[in-house]
Amino acid sequence: MFGFLKRRSGPSGFSPSSTAEEVTAGIDGSGLVAIVTGGSGGIGAETCRVLALRGVHVVMGVRNTSAGELVKEEIVKKVPAARIEVLELDVSSMSSVRRFVDNFSALNLPLNILINNAGIAFAPFTLSEDGIELQFATNYLGHFLLTDLLLEKIKVTAKESGIEGRVVIVASDSYKHTYREGIRFDKINDESSYKSIPAYGQSKLANIFHANELSSRLKEEDVRVVVNSLHPGAVATNITRHLGFIKDILSPLAKLVLRSVEQGAATICYLALHPQVAGVTGKFFMDFNAAELKPPATDKELGKRLWDFSVDLIR
Numbered sequence: 214m215f216g217f218l219k220r221r222s223g224p225s226g227f228s229p230s231s232t233a234e235e236v237t238a239g240i241d242g243s244g245l246v247a248i249v250t251g252g253s254g255g256i257g258a259e260t261c262r263v264l265a266l267r268g269v270h271v272v273m274g275v276r277n278t279s280a281g282e283l284v285k286e287e288i289v290k291k292v293p294a295a296r297i298e299v300l301e302l303d304v305s306s307m308s309s310v311r312r313f314v315d316n317f318s319a320l321n322l323p324l325n326i327l328i329n330n331a332g333i334a335f336a337p338f339t340l341s342e343d344g345i346e347l348q349f350a351t352n353y354l355g356h357f358l359l360t361d362l363l364l365e366k367i368k369v370t371a372k373e374s375g376i377e378g379r380v381v382i383v384a385s386d387s388y389k390h391t392y393r394e395g396i397r398f399d400k401i402n403d404e405s406s407y408k409s410i411p412a413y414g415q416s417k418l419a420n421i422f423h424a425n426e427l428s429s430r431l432k433e434e435d436v437r438v439v440v441n442s443l444h445p446g447a448v449a450t451n452i453t454r455h456l457g458f459i460k461d462i463l464s465p466l467a468k469l470v471l472r473s474v475e476q477g478a479a480t481i482c483y484l485a486l487h488p489q490v491a492g493v494t495g496k497f498f499m500d501f502n503a504a505e506l507k508p509p510a511t512d513k514e515l516g517k518r519l520w521d522f523s524v525d526l527i528r
């Protein structure tokens with residue numbers, strides 16, 4: 214019935230039904246170190262497994278370390294040679310992000326790949342411990358801070374190893390469903406006009422702006438670090454946890470029509486490891502191919518304004 218998924222393929226040669234294992238087959242990631250946020254479940258856990266399978270030393274940033282340790286145990290059962298660390302990270306909290314980076318630095322590892330994956334969707338209005346709307350804080354701002362704190366390490370690693378550094382930002386096609394203004398700079402924390410779907414879209418639009426603006430800045434510096442964002446497809450995971458009874462009604466159908474986590478992690482692993490991505494930066498990927506962005510994601514001024522706004526928030 215869903216054979217059409219297998220047929221469509223673009224210049225990458227892979228199709229929407231390709232799995233993370235398939236798109237990284239034959240790639241040797243040994244000697245590389247990657248951080249993956251939100252590795253305790255969903256497509257993040259599968260990303261950790263497949264990177265470890267390819268020999269990458271994986272550092273999982275998870276808010277629930279017991280869940281993270283269980284994922285690690287499962288991976289090590291299947292991949293006995295896997296090198297995996299589990300470090301606590303609540304990406305919605307700036308102090309937790311700073312602690313995570315300190316703990317990572319204490320490991321004395323290089324850093325080749327950063328995968329900003331952790332996320333929540335459609336959450337009711339909540340403020341983070343820093344007083345920032347929770348979807349914006351989790352999906353975007355915490356990752357903006359994390360990337361900022363790790364960037365020097367990624368640049369130094371790329372320079373010393375001669376291997377291109379990669380930052381992979383998990384966004385979503387839902388960026389199109391943001392608020393009318395794109396980013397509501399003056400109403401980020403406004404509860405009275407909050408709507409959970411556009412707020413998710415806003416945070417995912419912010420992910421795309423982050424990738425594109427960071428990519429432009431790195432090009433000016435002439436460092437060998439590429440930054441790309443992506444939509445993983447509609448994947449059967451726990452991301453719909455805030456949809457309540459709607460989730461329960463849709464759940465049996467969802468398993469039939471949505472992608473598996475093995476497929477959902479595929480574009481992430483492709484961007485992290487595949488040689489086809491060498492030198493490719495500032496693109497938004499869907500199904501292994503750079504996709505054309507639609508407004509408001511094409512508004513470069515909005516992206517620059519978001520960057521300055523974010524710098525003010527994290528300082």
Ligand SMILES: NC(=O)c1ccc[n+]([C@@H]2O[C@H](COP(=O)([O-])OP(=O)(O)OC[C@H]3O[C@@H](n4cnc5c(N)ncnc54)[C@H](OP(=O)(O)O)[C@@H]3O)[C@@H](O)[C@H]2O)c1
Pocket residue numbers: 250251252253254255256257274275276277280302303304305306330331332333334351352383384385386444445446447448449450451452453
């Ligand atoms: N599934 C889809 O259809 C879809 C489509 C487009 C984009 N995406 C994006 O894909 C990414 C992964 O989502 P998923 O589908 O794999 O969802 P998921 O199964 O709900 O996994 C999300 C992961 O993020 C973690 N997380 C949430 N809040 C966190 C926090 N404050 N600090 C640290 N980790 C946190 C979760 O940890 P806990 O287990 O502790 O909650 C979990 O490990 C998200 O960025 C999402 O927006 C997904």
